[in-house]
Amino acid sequence: MIAKTPEQTMEYAEKYAKTLRAGDVVLLKGEMGAGKTVFVKGLAKGLGIEDEITSPTYAYMNDYDGVLYHYDCYRLKNGAQAEALGLTDYFFAGGICVIEWSENIADVLPENCKTVMIRKLDANTREIVAE
Ligand SMILES: Nc1ncnc2c1ncn2[C@@H]1O[C@H](COP(=O)(O)OP(=O)(O)OP(=O)(O)O)[C@@H](O)[C@H]1O
Ligand SMILES: [Mg+2]
Numbered sequence: 001m002i003a004k005t006p007e008q009t010m011e012y013a014e015k016y017a018k019t020l021r022a023g024d025v026v027l028l029k030g031e032m033g034a035g036k037t038v039f040v041k042g043l044a045k046g047l048g049i050e051d052e053i054t055s056p057t058y059a060y061m062n063d064y065d066g067v068l069y070h071y072d073c074y075r076l077k078n079g080a081q082a083e084a085l086g087l088t089d090y091f092f093a094g095g096i097c098v099i100e101w102s103e104n105i106a107d108v109l110p111e112n113c114k115t116v117m118i119r120k121l122d123a124n125t126r127e128i129v130a131e
Contacts, residue, residue: 017046
C-alpha cells in the first residue's frame with residue numbers, strides 16, 4: 001500500500017495487527033527514518049496497547065506487558081550479542097515480536113518470520129509491503 005502521511009502508516013499497521021497471532025515475529029525492514037517505529041505505534045494500537053511507544057534504540061527492546069516486544073537492533077553487532085543479553089528468549093515467550101534492524105541479528109532469528117518492508121518514496125510518502 002501507499003501511505004501519504006504517518007497517520008496512514010499507523011492506520012495500516014493497526015489493521016495489519018489484526019492479522020497477527022501470539023508468537024508471531026515480524027521483521028520491519030527499511031532505511032533510517034523510513035517509518036518503522038511509526039508503524040509499531042499503529043501496530044500497538046491495533047493490539048489494544050495504550051502505552052506510548054518509544055524507540056527502544058538504547059534499551060534494545062521494550063516489553064509491553066508480554067503482549068508486544070518491540071526491538072531495535074541497530075546497535076547490536078550480531079546474534080550472539082542479542083543472545084547474551086537474553087533478547088532471543090522473547091521470540092518464544094508467546095507475545096508478538098516486532099524487530100527493527102533485524103539484519104544485525106540475522107543468525108539468531110527464528111524460522112517463519114513475517115516481513116514488512118517500508119520504502120521512502122518522498123518526504124511523506126511510503127510504500128509498505130507486508131508478506
Ligand atoms: N507516510 C509516512 N509514514 C511513516 N512515517 C512518515 C511518513 N511521512 C513522514 N514520516 C516521518 O518519517 C519519520 C519516520 O521515523 P521513524 O522513527 O518511524 O523511522 P524508523 O524507520 O523507525 O527509523 P530508525 O531506523 O532510525 O529507527 C517520522 O519523522 C515520520 O513523521
Ligand atoms: Mg525506529
